[in-house]
Amino acid sequence: MGMKKLLSVCMLAACLNGSVALAADNYKVGSTPTGMPFTYLDAKSGKIAGVMVDVIDAVSKKAGFTYEISPMVFSALIGSLQSKRIDIISAAMIKTDERAKVIDYTNTIFSYGEGLVVPESDKTEYTSLDQLKGKAVGIQIGTAYIAPAQQAGITDVKLYDASTDMMRDLEKGRVQAVLVDQPIAAAYLSNNMFKNVRLVESYKPVVVRDLGLITRKGETDLQQKLNTAIDALKADGTVAAILKKWKLEK
Secondary structure (H helix, E strand, O other): OOHHHHHHHHHHHHHHHHHHHHHHOEEEEEEOOOOOOOOEEEOOOOEEEOHHHHHHHHHHHHHOOEEEEEEOOHHHHHHHHHOOOOOEEOOOOOOOHHHHOOEEEOOOOEEEEEEEEEEOOOOOOOOOHHHHOOOOEEEEOOOOOHHHHHHOOOOOEEEEOOHHHHHHHHHOOOOOEEEEEHHHHHHHHHOOOOOOEEEOOOOOOOOEEEEOOEEEOOOHHHHHHHHHHHHHHHHOOHHHHHHHHOOOOO
């Protein structure tokens, strides 16, 4: 092979390798339009915003990759990740033993459990799930709260694609209680999104788990990249600042 031809082949290979590297450094990130303060559709910008958007944005800058948000319902996130329609989940999906069998979590960003929301007219100071027996209880599809509710003897569990839908049904009296991520419930109520309902302060969550970014099972290189960035952002105070911005300080 002549020198000129060899150089041409090498240059072409370099260009192709560069293109592959560039493509590999851009990730599709699955997120949900409901789930304030973690993720929600910002009416002003028309884009997904929230804690987990700020987190993936900071992580991408620290790790040196670009990303694009793919909005979808919560129940579609894991399936979309496994089918490679997205590469990372950045949403309010806490770690459970069942989920950890099929997806991998990064180091922890925040930890929380479920909150109980009931009509304001219901003055009961609930402390446990078994006190909800006989009531219609709304729970979002795909969350970690369905099995504990059923195990507590709640037989009338109504499932919803979005937490906002079940909160709306609670307002209208179609369900008598909802189980939703505690920080999400608090954000909904502090922003006056729903009327005549209250977050039960006496209730003790059954499911308290860690929240992190999520990748496909076994993607160790991506996990390492994300974890290195997360650890650095924890150390320099960026994660704490994001949590404070969204009123999630511990």
